[in-house]
Amino acid sequence: MALSGIQIYKMLPQTNCKECGFPTCLAFSMKLAAKQVELSDCPYVTEESKQQLAESAAPPIRLVTLKAVEREVSVGNEVVLFRHEKKFFNRPGVLLRVRDTEDPQAISEKVQAADAYSVDYVGLDLRLDGFAVEAASDDAATFATAVQTVRKSSGLPLILVTDDPAIMEAGVGALDAEKPLLMGANAANWEAMAALAAQRETALGVSAASLEELAELTEKIKEKGVEDMVLHPSVGSMGASLALQTQIRRLALKNFRPLGFPTIAFAGDCGDPATEATLAAHAICKYAGLVVIDTFSPALVYPILVLRENIFTDPQKPIQVMPAIYEINDPKPDDPVLITTNFSITYFSVANEVEGSGLPAWLVVADAEGMSVLTAWAAGKFDAERIAKAIKDFGVDAKVDKKVIVLPGHVAVLSGELEEELPGWEIKVGPREAVDLPAYMKAVLI
Amino acid sequence: MSIEIPKDKWPGAVKTVTLGATSEQGGTRTKAVTIGGEQTLPFMHFENETPHRPAIALEITASRPGEWSQVLQDAWGDALDDPARWAKAGEEAGVDLILLMFGLNDAEGNPVTPDFAVSTVKSVLEATGLPLLVLGPGQAEIDNAIAVPVADATKGERLAIGLCEDGNYRTIVAAAMANDHLVVGRTPMDVNLAKQLNILITDMGLPLDRIIMDPTTGALGYGIEYGYSVMERLRLAALQGDAMTQLPLLVNPGFEAWKTKESKVGEGVPDTWGDWAERGVHWETLTAVSLIEAGADIVVLRHPESLARVRQSIDELMTAEPA
Ligand code: B12
Ligand code: SF4
Numbered sequence: 195m196a197l198s199g200i201q202i203y204k205m206l207p208q209t210n211c212k213e214c215g216f217p218t219c220l221a222f223s224m225k226l227a228a229k230q231v232e233l234s235d236c237p238y239v240t241e242e243s244k245q246q247l248a249e250s251a252a253p254p255i256r257l258v259t260l261k262a263v264e265r266e267v268s269v270g271n272e273v274v275l276f277r278h279e280k281k282f283f284n285r286p287g288v289l290l291r292v293r294d295t296e297d298p299q300a301i302s303e304k305v306q307a308a309d310a311y312s313v314d315y316v317g318l319d320l321r322l323d324g325f326a327v328e329a330a331s332d333d334a335a336t337f338a339t340a341v342q343t344v345r346k347s348s349g350l351p352l353i354l355v356t357d358d359p360a361i362m363e364a365g366v367g368a369l370d371a372e373k374p375l376l377m378g379a380n381a382a383n384w385e386a387m388a389a390l391a392a393q394r395e396t397a398l399g400v401s402a403a404s405l406e407e408l409a410e411l412t413e414k415i416k417e418k419g420v421e422d423m424v425l426h427p428s429v430g431s432m433g434a435s436l437a438l439q440t441q442i443r444r445l446a447l448k449n450f451r452p453l454g455f456p457t458i459a460f461a462g463d464c465g466d467p468a469t470e471a472t473l474a475a476h477a478i479c480k481y482a483g484l485v486v487i488d489t490f491s492p493a494l495v496y497p498i499l500v501l502r503e504n505i506f507t508d509p510q511k512p513i514q515v516m517p518a519i520y521e522i523n524d525p526k527p528d529d530p531v532l533i534t535t536n537f538s539i540t541y542f543s544v545a546n547e548v549e550g551s552g553l554p555a556w557l558v559v560a561d562a563e564g565m566s567v568l569t570a571w572a573a574g575k576f577d578a579e580r581i582a583k584a585i586k587d588f589g590v591d592a593k594v595d596k597k598v599i600v601l602p603g604h605v606a607v608l609s610g611e612l613e614e615e616l617p618g619w620e621i622k623v624g625p626r627e628a629v630d631l632p633a634y635m636k637a638v639l640i
Numbered sequence: 641m642s643i644e645i646p647k648d649k650w651p652g653a654v655k656t657v658t659l660g661a662t663s664e665q666g667g668t669r670t671k672a673v674t675i676g677g678e679q680t681l682p683f684m685h686f687e688n689e690t691p692h693r694p695a696i697a698l699e700i701t702a703s704r705p706g707e708w709s710q711v712l713q714d715a716w717g718d719a720l721d722d723p724a725r726w727a728k729a730g731e732e733a734g735v736d737l738i739l740l741m742f743g744l745n746d747a748e749g750n751p752v753t754p755d756f757a758v759s760t761v762k763s764v765l766e767a768t769g770l771p772l773l774v775l776g777p778g779q780a781e782i783d784n785a786i787a788v789p790v791a792d793a794t795k796g797e798r799l800a801i802g803l804c805e806d807g808n809y810r811t812i813v814a815a816a817m818a819n820d821h822l823v824v825g826r827t828p829m830d831v832n833l834a835k836q837l838n839i840l841i842t843d844m845g846l847p848l849d850r851i852i853m854d855p856t857t858g859a860l861g862y863g864i865e866y867g868y869s870v871m872e873r874l875r876l877a878a879l880q881g882d883a884m885t886q887l888p889l890l891v892n893p894g895f896e897a898w899k900t901k902e903s904k905v906g907e908g909v910p911d912t913w914g915d916w917a918e919r920g921v922h923w924e925t926l927t928a929v930s931l932i933e934a935g936a937d938i939v940v941l942r943h944p945e946s947l948a949r950v951r952q953s954i955d956e957l958m959t960a961e962p963a
Contacts, residue, residue, distance in 0.1 A: 276876075278869040278873055313912040313913070314912075315861065405643050431956045431957075431960075432957050433683055433685060434960060434961060436683050437684065437686050440681075440684065441646070445645075445646060448646060450643075468925075469953075471922050471926060471949075472925060475925075475930055476929060476953070479933045480933055491918070492912050492914030492919075493916075493919040495914075496902075497861075497902075497919065497923055498926070500860055501860055501864075501926055501930060504860065504864050504865040509869055550908060629904065629905060
């Protein structure tokens with residue numbers, strides 16, 4: 195955790211010489227604690243203090259990046275236990291595992307499909323982050339071939355999985371300059387694995403069943419020159435894993451450096467897609483930095499990616515779209531005007547329906563401070579006045595000649611007031627749910 | 641290396657609440673279900689034992705649900721026409737509780753009458769030995785018109801009745817008090833509103849161990865994060881000793897998840913959404929599991945496959961030892 199001004203002050207010369215531009219060392223340390231000045235502004239700090247201060251400024255959970263040809267994924271750097279305390283910063287990477295014992299053709303097809311997978315959620319393009327390749331064959335050449343097959347089929351980041359340093363070496367050898375995660379080190383093989391990771395400057399996964407063992411291993415590995423590590427608390431039940439993940443997060447946030455790394459969870463280890471989905475959900479909610487799944491099925495991947503998005507949104511800022519008039523399917527002056535709010539989920543539920551129906555419409559998005567229809571209505575941010583203002587501000591009058599406005603069904607109560615605010619317009623009440631909009635538009639508006 | 645595991649020591653605990661009464665306890669249930677009692681954040685078994693596992697309630701409706709997803713209709717078949725059969729099927733599927741939901745109308749499309757409410761509740765009580773929750777549609781007049789006669793007709797069963805909301809709780813609380821029942825109170829996703837409602841209810845004299853609170857939640861993709869964080873904050877407040885937040889939490893991931901387009905609609909959706917039925921079940925299951933991580937004591941579900949999956953997750957979360 196970052197040091198307080200007082201703690202920093204104790205490490206300064208305390209001579210108040212003013213060369214830093216501040217009247218006292220204390221004033222300078224306060225500024226430093228607030229990250230408003232650089233330590234180098236004081237010419238007199240000792241080497242020892244410099245080092246201590248640098249260490250304390252490091253994030254409690256190290257940011258670890260897996261780099262590949264096309265993309266990279268960074269995880270870690272979290273600073274809280276609960277998202278409402280601030281927010282969760284780096285979405286856990288979700289990667290798909292393939293085993294080198296699978297048929298190469300099958301690997302290549304699966305990887306290509308997963309690589310190409312992209313699903314729209316409130317205008318965001320959700321995708322998988324990469325692949326874990328596991329040396330289930332226990333054979334170096336087979337593993338290297340599988341790694342190459344995966345790399346040929348996708349440019350996404352990789353995790354290489356084997357306990358055997360020689361096989362690992364063959365696997366990394368199959369890749370050019372990129373930084374996969376080597377998964378990994380354990381009590382038996384850590385020296386060789388650490389040497390390999392240090393030489394390739396890649397991140398190293400570390401497995402152990404207890405926190406003590408994990409911490410001992412990371413300390414020893416660090417001495418071998420490996421800074422980037424990922425912890426794998428390898429236990430079976432969700433309850434036991436929740437305990438370890440929580441303990442690691444708590445210790446890391448207390449600046450216990452040996453466990454100050456992101457963690458990884460292999461949700462696919464359970465061997466059954468139904469359980470795999472719940473394990474992945476559990477890992478996303480409670481602290482995993484990387485989640486590895488075995489099943490590539492859109493029905494499973496889509497909800498997992500959405501959950502990740504939800505848990506990692508900033509609690510202080512609802513995801514919003516710009517208040518504006520949106521033209522859907524090339525509307526003409528005699529097409530209807532639909533009203534909604536600027537909460538992303540709301541906007542996209544409506545916009546996607548209308549777009550999918552092929553029917554043209556003007557979608558007016560009122561500024562409701564990023565709230566859903568009913569929330570905004572209850573909070574007084576989506577009333578007749580605001581809607582009328584949006585109609586005026588966006589010059590809707592000039593764009594349409596058939597003056598018909600459709601309100602969301604949930605705020606039918608607004609129609610009377612809105613008629614008063616907008617003389618000359620016909621106010622219609624649409625269905626409650628956006629799913630029913632196309633049918634409504636066909637039946638009522640055309 | 642020896643590591644001192646950081647353990648939270650909380651001054652407060654969640655109240656223990658028992659639903660249902662067996663014949664020795666003055667009811668007719670074959671078993672009672674106890675929830676709550678947590679002295680730690682969810683499943684922190686290394687700090688203290690989790691005395692009661694989260695319970696799963698199956699939502700059934702008093703008359704055939706008109707707008708439910710085809711996936712759910714296919715899963716339950718004709719049982720949807722008969723709450724008693726439906727409840728029995730739920731019991732066989734291993735749920736802990738039955739939540740009977742009344743809409744505005746009965747099976748013939750006429751407004752719900754007290755007689756219809758009472759006879760439906762009785763038929764469900766006869767068909768299953770599980771504790772029962774009975775909720776109205778969330779409209780004051782109808783909720784009261786259902787809750788009062790149902791409470792009178794089932795004295796001693798320790799049903800949970802509702803909905804108590806800040807604008808409408810007195811009648812329902814009085815009916816529960818007079819007949820040894822519990823109440824469910826619902827507030828819209830806000831810690832302070834939840835506390836306020838609990839204060840209003842307890843001011844009438846209903847003890848805290850007969851109140852279950854529904855803080856409202858959203859489905860995966862549709863606001864779950866708000867519900868998730870409100871629940872975490874409520875549980876933290878309870879453990880910190882704030883008495884008016886120390887009640888077990890009930891949420892309805894089934895209702896929320898099956899209302900989303902992802903679960904409701906099978907045609908004309910992107911291929912990237914995958915198989916419809918499987919997606920619907922995942923939507924409900926992941927919503928439920930996430931909310932259980934956030935502190936849910938009762939999750940209300942709809943699909944039989946979700947019941948099984950969520951149950952398995954709860955089994956695992958209750959297990960402290962490595963598998
Ligand atoms: C998430 C949520 C919140 C979040 C806000 C999220 C946000 N950014 O908006 C938070 C926690 C902050 C919140 C706060 C409040 N909330 Co709130 N909240 C919800 C919740 C759970 C989900 C809302 C949501 O996101 N829905 C999804 C979006 C997509 O739905 P939607 O915008 O309505 O859009 C749909 C339709 O309206 C339709 N549609 C949209 N536009 C259009 C346009 C046309 C033309 C048509 C035809 C259709 C259409 O299509 C969409 C999809 O079908 C609901 C309860 C629930 N489960 O629904 C309560 C709810 C909306 N909240 C409610 C209340 C009372 C509040 C508060 C006043 C109380 C409080 N907690 O203090 C505050 C107000 C905010 C403030 N003062 O800051 C009440 C409103 C009751 C009412 N009928 O008035 C609700 C219904 C809960 C309840 N049952 O009591 N809330
Ligand atoms: S330059 Fe360094 S020693 Fe001088 S006042 Fe600033 S902080 Fe203190």
